[in-house]
Amino acid sequence: MKRRTILLSALGAGSALLVGWGVAPPRSRLGSADSMLPTQGSVGLNGWIKIGEDGSVALAMPRSEMGQGVHTALAMLAAEELDIPLDKVRLEQAGPDAMYGNVAAVLAFLPFHPKQTEEGQRSATVKTAQWLTAKVGRELGLIMTGGSSSVADAWEPVRLAAASARASLAQAAAAQWQVPVGELVFKQGKISHASGKEGHFGEFAAASAKLNPGNVSPKARKDWTLIGSPAPRMDLWAKSSGSATFGLDVRLPNMVFAAVRLCPMIGGSVQSVDSAAALALPGVLKVIPLKPSHGASAGLAVVGKTTWHARQGAQALQVQWAQRPQGALDTTQAAEQLQAQLAKEEGYTFHERGTPAASQDTLSATYSAPYLGHMTMEPMNCTAWLQDGKLSVWAPAQVPEAAREAAAKAAGLPLAKVEIHITLLGGGFGRRLEVDYVVLAAQVAMALPGQPVQLTWSREEDSAHDFFRPMHVAQLQASHDGQGQVQSLQIKSAGDSISPRWMERVLPAFAGPFDAPDKTDSEGLFDLPYGFAHQKMAHVATKVGIPVGFWRSVGHSHNAFFSESFIDELAAKAGTNPLAFRQQWLQDAPRHLAVLNLAAEKAQWGKTLPEGQAQGIALHESFGSIVAQVARVSLEGGTLRVHEVFCAIDCGTVVNPAIVAQQMEGSVVFALSAALWGQVDIVQGEVQQRNFHQHHVVGMAHAPQVHTYIVPSERTPAGVGEPGVPPLAPAVANAVFALNGQRLRSLPLKA
Amino acid sequence: MQLQINGQRTHADAAPDMPLLWVLRDQLNLTGTKFGCGIAACGACTVHVDGQAVRSCVTPVSAVQGKDIRTIESLGSAEHPHALQQAWIAEQVPQCGYCQSGMLMAAAALLARTPHPTDADIDAAMSNICRCGTYQRVRAAIHRAANSPMPSPSSSATKSASSSTASPASGSAA
Numbered sequence: 001m002k003r004r005t006i007l008l009s010a011l012g013a014g015s016a017l018l019v020g021w022g023v024a025p026p027r028s029r030l031g032s033a034d035s036m037l038p039t040q041g042s043v044g045l046n047g048w049i050k051i052g053e054d055g056s057v058a059l060a061m062p063r064s065e066m067g068q069g070v071h072t073a074l075a076m077l078a079a080e081e082l083d084i085p086l087d088k089v090r091l092e093q094a095g096p097d098a099m100y101g102n103v104a105a106v107l108a109f110l111p112f113h114p115k116q117t118e119e120g121q122r123s124a125t126v127k128t129a130q131w132l133t134a135k136v137g138r139e140l141g142l143i144m145t146g147g148s149s150s151v152a153d154a155w156e157p158v159r160l161a162a163a164s165a166r167a168s169l170a171q172a173a174a175a176q177w178q179v180p181v182g183e184l185v186f187k188q189g190k191i192s193h194a195s196g197k198e199g200h201f202g203e204f205a206a207a208s209a210k211l212n213p214g215n216v217s218p219k220a221r222k223d224w225t226l227i228g229s230p231a232p233r234m235d236l237w238a239k240s241s242g243s244a245t246f247g248l249d250v251r252l253p254n255m256v257f258a259a260v261r262l263c264p265m266i267g268g269s270v271q272s273v274d275s276a277a278a279l280a281l282p283g284v285l286k287v288i289p290l291k292p293s294h295g296a297s298a299g300l301a302v303v304g305k306t307t308w309h310a311r312q313g314a315q316a317l318q319v320q321w322a323q324r325p326q327g328a329l330d331t332t333q334a335a336e337q338l339q340a341q342l343a344k345e346e347g348y349t350f351h352e353r354g355t356p357a358a359s360q361d362t363l364s365a366t367y368s369a370p371y372l373g374h375m376t377m378e379p380m381n382c383t384a385w386l387q388d389g390k391l392s393v394w395a396p397a398q399v400p401e402a403a404r405e406a407a408a409k410a411a412g413l414p415l416a417k418v419e420i421h422i423t424l425l426g427g428g429f430g431r432r433l434e435v436d437y438v439v440l441a442a443q444v445a446m447a448l449p450g451q452p453v454q455l456t457w458s459r460e461e462d463s464a465h466d467f468f469r470p471m472h473v474a475q476l477q478a479s480h481d482g483q484g485q486v487q488s489l490q491i492k493s494a495g496d497s498i499s500p501r502w503m504e505r506v507l508p509a510f511a512g513p514f515d516a517p518d519k520t521d522s523e524g525l526f527d528l529p530y531g532f533a534h535q536k537m538a539h540v541a542t543k544v545g546i547p548v549g550f551w552r553s554v555g556h557s558h559n560a561f562f563s564e565s566f567i568d569e570l571a572a573k574a575g576t577n578p579l580a581f582r583q584q585w586l587q588d589a590p591r592h593l594a595v596l597n598l599a600a601e602k603a604q605w606g607k608t609l610p611e612g613q614a615q616g617i618a619l620h621e622s623f624g625s626i627v628a629q630v631a632r633v634s635l636e637g638g639t640l641r642v643h644e645v646f647c648a649i650d651c652g653t654v655v656n657p658a659i660v661a662q663q664m665e666g667s668v669v670f671a672l673s674a675a676l677w678g679q680v681d682i683v684q685g686e687v688q689q690r691n692f693h694q695h696h697v698v699g700m701a702h703a704p705q706v707h708t709y710i711v712p713s714e715r716t717p718a719g720v721g722e723p724g725v726p727p728l729a730p731a732v733a734n735a736v737f738a739l740n741g742q743r744l745r746s747l748p749l750k751a
Numbered sequence: 752m753q754l755q756i757n758g759q760r761t762h763a764d765a766a767p768d769m770p771l772l773w774v775l776r777d778q779l780n781l782t783g784t785k786f787g788c789g790i791a792a793c794g795a796c797t798v799h800v801d802g803q804a805v806r807s808c809v810t811p812v813s814a815v816q817g818k819d820i821r822t823i824e825s826l827g828s829a830e831h832p833h834a835l836q837q838a839w840i841a842e843q844v845p846q847c848g849y850c851q852s853g854m855l856m857a858a859a860a861l862l863a864r865t866p867h868p869t870d871a872d873i874d875a876a877m878s879n880i881c882r883c884g885t886y887q888r889v890r891a892a893i894h895r896a897a898n899s900p901m902p903s904p905s906s907s908a909t910k911s912a913s914s915s916t917a918s919p920a921s922g923s924a925a
Contacts (some may be wrong), residue, residue, distance in 0.1 A: 028860075043763055062865070065847075066847050067845075067846030067847030067848070067883045068846070069846070070903070078799045125915050151881050169849070230842065233843060233845070235845065235848065236840045236843065236844075236845060237829060237836075237840065237844035238848070239848030240832075240836045240839040240840060240844070240845060240851060240855065241783070241823065241824075241825075241826070241827070241828075241829070241832075241836060242783020242822070242823035242824055242852040243783065243785070244848050245782075246785075246848075246849055248776075248782070248785070249782040251780050251782065257777055282766065299915060302897075306769075306771055306773050306774075306777035306778060307776070307777050307786070308769050308770060308773035308777065311789075375882060376849075376882060377785075377793070377795060377847065377849040377880070377881070377883075378785070378847075378848050379786065379787070379884050396840075424847070424848065425847060426785070426847050426848070426849030426880050427847045427849060427883065428847075457788070458789060459787065459788045459789055459790070460789075483877065507841075525830060562783075658843055662843065662846055664897050665884055665885070665887055665888070666846055666883045666884035668884065669881075669882070669883075669884025669886060670882065670883075670884055673882075678867075691789075691790055691792060692788050692790075692792035692880060693790065693792050697880055697882065697888075698884070699877075699878055699879075699886070700873065700874055700877040700878070700879070700886045700889065700890065701874035701875075701878075701882060703884065703886035703887060704887075705887055706887060
């Protein structure tokens with residue numbers, strides 16, 4: 001067993017390890033110049049920064065851009081330290097070095113209540129756990145974009161790398177000009193001295209590479225000029241002119257195109273195929289059987305002159321499919337199984353505080369959420385080319401190294417013979433944390449030696465072969481004392497765990513022999529900020545078997561609906577205004593209270609609204625950030641409309657407030673699609689919602705106006721891409737209750 | 752087959768029923784026009800045919816022979832961006848960016864026939880899907896472009912405005 005496998009098993013065994021990567025020394029992630037691709041005339045100064053002959057700056061980019069603005073945000077960190085204009089930073093895909101691994105994302109998998117990880121509140125056990133886990137995280141070197149962790153993870157290493165590069169350049173310039181380092185001025189990518197001397201970085205790069213920058217610190221907060229500014233994203237023109245390159249836009253010489261026809265019954269197989277009709281079509285070149293692995297379904301690929309020819313061929317295939325041997329998967333049965341296990345089993349306790357006293361005065365409710373698909377605008381696709389025994393892969397992936405390893409495995413090639421190029425992602429939302437689409441393209445390329453091939457899934461295949469947000473049910477119960485005050489809150493939920501299934505598919509070498517408790521099952525339930533004296537939150541991990549994956553904000557996405565709707569129920573029972581009730585129970589959670597109050601104030605909570613409209617409020621912490629939303633809704637002719645959302649966020653130090661606002665707006669729309677219509681039904685193993693006419697999403701006419709307000713903070717940056725999602729559904733459902741007294745306890749909302 | 756694309760006569764080796772989308776993307780390497788659904792439901796593949804916004808994934812190439820086909824690649828250049836592209840940048844519209852070519856082409860066709868659209872006009876004309884949720888910025892950018900003093904440089908968007916009929920505005924503003 002490899003060393004890192006042992007480390008991970010230890011970690012997965014449920015040891016109480018923790019979040020927050022503050023203790024991992026960023027200096028160990030500076031890397032060396034060899035970590036970056038050597039290019040003609042360029043000089044690498046460390047693993048992140050390379051200086052071109054012309055003075056340009058290249059930044060190693062290990063994170064994938066899927067709309068969340070991470071390319072711009074990380075470039076801003078480097079540009080700030082070097083005092084160069086943002087548009088002068090060139091991004092270069094980072095290599096496979098473990099130093100680029102996402103330590104913050106790995107740490108966030110571990111189940112801790114946020115209160116235990118607050119600075120100044122950490123026990124010796126927690127500190128030890130942090131240190132150990134950070135070590136494990138670095139050892140793993142999992143290069144991944146997910147968990148709203150990119151800025152938090154890059155915050156120290158990228159700033160330190162750029163500051164170190166600056167220090168070396170300054171030393172070299174000072175030596176060459178025979179002036180004190182302290183007299184040099186860095187501005188707009190130039191180094192200058194009052195004596196009139198001036199030069200660009202390229203002139204000092206070679207000399208500075210030989211110098212040791214010593215013990216460097218990033219700029220003080222007061223000296224920032226770029227961090228915290230609404231700098232325009234670096235990709236605006238490319239994405240406003242059709243010139244941005246997504247996976248589907250890769251074009252190679254003499255490329256052919258392929259389409260997939262996968263077994264419509266999840267987990268099923270190919271019994272027999274008649275390819276004659278397909279091969280008889282003009283432009284159809286080849287039919288290739290596809291082996292299931294890494295979560296990919298069994299099926300066939302059809303290669304054609306264009307994607308259209310391939311699609312025609314795929315439709316013309318005559319295939320006999322077989323159900324999976326364990327029997328057909330079915331969402332109705334899944335719901336029954338979850339309810340049965342929830343009633344019968346105790347589950348794993350994620351959080352317990354105090355002991356609930358017996359009470360006659362209780363309130364209980366059962367909530368549920370369905371399976372959900374990702375529906376990225378860019379359907380799954382991957383391009384691959386086998387040349388002289390070497391496989392090149394172009395993929396819009398969130399996990400480049402896992403994708404490369406999976407491609408090598410599928411191709412039967414040593415890892416060193418496989419290279420991967422990460423394109424822009426036309427949406428990710430967690431779907432591209434998978435490697436199934438890469439594995440299939442690798443198989444197709446292996447059957448076409450010397451020929452580049454682009455494998456594109458139809459929307460129907462993309463919808464049917466997703467890794468869905470798991471269905472979850474939860475039973476929530478509160479007891480009250482004689483005065484009607486909440487005494488205890490107990491929550492038990494049930495649903496399939498994502499992390500162990502994902503490990504099996506994406507990091508099979510690290511998958512454990514048994515399922516450790518998965519924090520994502522209970523996140524958003526066990527980690528609530530409210531000060532109820534007695535709390536117990538447990539989760540029953542089921543194994544329905546429908547493929548489940550990470551869906552933007554993961555467990556929080558449905559658990560916040562359960563918990564924040566129930567908090568609203570408790571407020572109603574107490575006869576208290578939902579805002580006042582939350583304020584009352586947040587006396588020991590000042591950050592949460594500040595966010596809640598900001599949203600309420602901006603929304604003018606409680607103001608008189610037009611007839612037929614009401615406000616609802618919800619508050620939720622996820623990925624280190626706290627978000628409160630006030631939704632203004634109406635029910636016009638029975639149709640639920642969300643008109644406006646006031647959104648307040650505390651995400652620690654803000655790198656780019658414009659991107660934060662974009663993410664809040666996008667999160668609201670993404671969450672609203674799910675809240676109003678999101679549902680995937682599987683009948684006899686087959687997904688019923690296959691394209692946008694069956695899987696409705698919010699469009700222009702239904703998109704609410706979102707107003708974003710940021711709570712100023714000097715804490716370490718936290719997540720932005722996901723935390724705006726969880727509070728939306730409960731805010732809307734709570735508004736419906738305020739409007740007509742109807743309590744909606746299942747998603748999608750049927751008002 | 753001869754096609755008139757972005758002002759140039761172009762030869763395409765395509766069967767009559769082949770959708771325009773795949774001719775553009777896979778034969779002519781005009782990849783700015785995107786594939787999203789294949790059933791005209793999402794609008795990522797929107798192009799202009801004689802100034803009208805058309806969903807190219809369901810438009811057989813035979814139906815556009817002899818017509819003026821315009822794609823995102825001809826909307827504007829970095830030196831001479833379309834008023835909408837300027838507005839898109841000013842409002843910081845794109846996130847992942849995948850749907851934005853279609854959004855821009857739909858918006859350009861809208862402005863060509865309705866130079867000062869109301870929110871209801873925008874709701875009715877802009878049925879493109881964006882999973883990143885850029886809608887409120889798309890709306891703001893369309894209003895900004897409509898109010899910008901700069902004339903639209905796109906010949907396609909203005910040319911056949913007279914031939915189109917205004918869509919009934921039935922949507923309601925958020």
